Amino acid sequence: MPTRDGQAEGDREPVVVDRVNVVLTERAAQAIAKIQKRTGLKKVEIVNRALSIYEYIDAEMRTGNELVVRDPQGSEQRLMIF
Secondary structure, eight states, X not given: OBOTTSBBTTOSSBOOOOOOOOOOXXXXXXXXXXXXXXXXXXXXXXXXXXXXXXXXXXXXXXXXXXXXXXXXXXXXXXXXXX
């Protein structure tokens, strides 16, 4: 049975529910390359995480919530990304 993160219990590979082929812009391809270098994650994992984050942020903003980033000194910045 799949867990919340799409992994089957006892498995390391995610459960495949759908496949999508996409053409990335240069900016998106560069972003994936930077994330891969920092994290060592595979492209598919980066895209899956990005979509999960996008869905969460979109849902929160549609309910009227704001996205705020707080730096280590406590300074906050409201983000306008969509």
